[in-house]
Amino acid sequence: GKNEGKGQYRFFDPAQSNQLKTRARLRQRLLEAIDQRQFVLHYQPRVDTRSGELLSMEALLRWEHPQLGMIRPDEFIPLAESSGLIVPIGAIVIDQACAQLAAWAQAGVRVAPVSINVSPKQFLRGGVRRELAEALGRHGVAPQLLEVEITESAMMGDQEEILAELAAIRALGVKLHVDDFGTGYSSLSQLQRMKMDVLKVDRSFTAELGRSKEGTVFFQAIVSMAHALGMEVVAEGVENAEQLALLRTLGCNEVQGYLVARPMPAEAMAALLTQRFLF
Numbered sequence: 302g303k304n305e306g307k308g309q310y311r312f313f314d315p316a317q318s319n320q321l322k323t324r325a326r327l328r329q330r331l332l333e334a335i336d337q338r339q340f341v342l343h344y345q346p347r348v349d350t351r352s353g354e355l356l357s358m359e360a361l362l363r364w365e366h367p368q369l370g371m372i373r374p375d376e377f378i379p380l381a382e383s384s385g386l387i388v389p390i391g392a393i394v395i396d397q398a399c400a401q402l403a404a405w406a407q408a409g410v411r412v413a414p415v416s417i418n419v420s421p422k423q424f425l426r427g428g429v430r431r432e433l434a435e436a437l438g439r440h441g442v443a444p445q446l447l448e449v450e451i452t453e454s455a456m457m458g459d460q461e462e463i464l465a466e467l468a469a470i471r472a473l474g475v476k477l478h479v480d481d482f483g484t485g486y487s488s489l490s491q492l493q494r495m496k497m498d499v500l501k502v503d504r505s506f507t508a509e510l511g512r513s514k515e516g517t518v519f520f521q522a523i524v525s526m527a528h529a530l531g532m533e534v535v536a537e538g539v540e541n542a543e544q545l546a547l548l549r550t551l552g553c554n555e556v557q558g559y560l561v562a563r564p565m566p567a568e569a570m571a572a573l574l575t576q577r578f579l580f
């Protein structure tokens with residue numbers, strides 16, 4: 302019948318076959334990247350909305366391929382997640398973040414907490430909690446210096462295993478951030494059920510600030526809700542002074558974005574850490 306025909310056509314679709322080849326090649330390259338340690342972390346500061354004091358930073362993964370150059374995470378994280386390779390890659394991220402914190406402390410650099418991005422796949426089987434605890438211990442880093450970001454969509458639904466893992470990680474003394482807030486469909490009850498420390502409002506909402514009345518009203522509602530639940534609020538993707546001014550009046554706690562600084566290598570971040578106030 303018609304459907305069988307479609308299925309056969311799809312199977313022989315040259316475009317799809319190319320895509321599969323590309324996926325297979327990308328997967329092979331990711332395996333090499335893990336083996337040859339081609340991953341580095343860049344750091345982007347978060348500052349106090351009012352004072353401009355540098356409070357913490359986000360570690361953002363970069364793949365430095367010897368031939369292809371720097372590859373941004375959006376180009377390989379999806380495949381890393383679907384193939385399970387995010388587990389070993391995530392372990393590298395945890396280890397590098399802790400190693401960097403230890404190196405800065407040893408060099409006498411004023412350290413600030415580093416947040417890392419963790420994929421839902423890393424939570425299953427309890428691996429990430431153990432990796433965090435072990436890396437902190439191995440590098441002699443205080444748990445208060447490491448923070449975990451998990452997207453709102455990853456916390457959605459009835460994912461008891463993830464929620465239990467998050468609670469256990471928080472019990473280690475590691476703060477939890479809800480990442481990309483506003484893009485998923487989490488309900489207020491979800492946020493009430495799982496104690497999180499920081500709400501990071503997705504940059505699509507920051508972009509609406511000042512553009513439309515609704516955008517500002519919506520942001521205000523998020524700030525009020527987060528504060529009522531005992532969470533701090535970070536605005537992501539702050540790119541201009543007008544947004545910063547509005548975020549000040551809204552009582553948003555921290556800002557992150559190109560207006561303050563772009564993500565940068567560890568050496569540049571160390572220089573910034575000594576500055577303390579960025580505006």
Ligand code: C2E
Nearest residue numbers: 361362373374375394418419420538539540557558559564
């Ligand atoms: P994210 O966690 O939402 O990270 C913020 C992204 O916004 C980063 O992109 C950052 O460079 C970018 N950004 C920061 N300020 C601005 C701004 O003012 N304007 C605009 N337009 N963009 C800004 P990046 O580094 O390309 O990372 C993309 C995504 O890849 C991250 O989004 C995160 O979901 C994922 N990712 C990055 N590192 C890791 C990691 O170590 N593990 C996992 N699982 N995912 C990661």
Ligand code: CA
Nearest residue numbers: 359418450480
């Ligand atoms: Ca993030």
Ligand code: CA
Nearest residue numbers: 480481501537
């Ligand atoms: Ca985000």
Ligand code: CA
Nearest residue numbers: 452480481503
């Ligand atoms: Ca994102």
